[in-house]
Amino acid sequence: MTRYVSQVFPNKPLGTDHYSLKLARETDIADLAFDFYHQLIEYTVMDVRSEEDFNKRHIPGAISCPNGMIKEPSSEIKSKIVVYCWGPSCNGSTKAASRLLHKGYNVKELIGGLEYWVKEGAPVEGNALDSPIYWQFSKLV
Numbered sequence: 462m463t464r465y466v467s468q469v470f471p472n473k474p475l476g477t478d479h480y481s482l483k484l485a486r487e488t489d490i491a492d493l494a495f496d497f498y499h500q501l502i503e504y505t506v507m508d509v510r511s512e513e514d515f516n517k518r519h520i521p522g523a524i525s526c527p528n529g530m531i532k533e534p535s536s537e538i539k540s541k542i543v544v545y546c547w548g549p550s551c552n553g554s555t556k557a558a559s560r561l562l563h564k565g566y567n568v569k570e571l572i573g574g575l576e577y578w579v580k581e582g583a584p585v586e587g588n589a590l591d592s593p594i595y596w597q598f599s600k601l602v
Contacts, residue, residue: 465499468492469569470541486558488543488569490581497521497583504541508575509557510596517589520545520578529557531564541567547596548576 466472469488475481496502497520506523508515515525523545524537531538542561546553551574558568571578579585579594 465495465501467501467503468495469502469543470504470567486569487572489572490577490583493520493543493571493578494581494583503539504543505537505539507538507542507544507557509544509546509553510575514592514596516587517592518575518579518585518587518594520575521584521586526557528553529560531561538566540565541569543569543571545571545574545578547594548574551596 469492475485493506502522506520507526507529508519508523509526509529511527512525515523515527519525526538529544544554544557544561546557549572554570554574558570561568573580575585576594
């Protein structure tokens with residue numbers, strides 16, 4: 462029987478070069494999907510978009526935590542967290558990751574966010590799966 466190891470948090474030391482440091486704080490769709498498929502998600506997957514958008518469509522098993530603002534204490538949040546927002550044009554997950562890192566969490570940002578999760582054909586859940594996978598400018602005005 463093959464024993465799979467998490468691709469997101471592989472528990473192996475990384476170097477100190479630019480690319481190793483980048484891997485320490487980012488993960489991609491393929492790695493998260495691998496862990497999802499092999500049931501290796503022993504960390505929190507956090508959607509930092511609005512709760513309304515989360516309810517429409519999100520990664521299965523993710524929790525809604527707009528802007529990464531955790532209501533302390535929260536038993537559903539593990540010490541390791543993967544954050545995501547809309548996609549590459551959104552820095553909401555970067556802001557949330559910074560906030561969470563400074564609170565002592567081990568955080569990685571999902572490159573591509575929900576947009577690329579959907580584009581790659583990974584599973585989603587929610588009550589409006591046909592809703593746009595992009596944030597809506599009209600909501601700002």
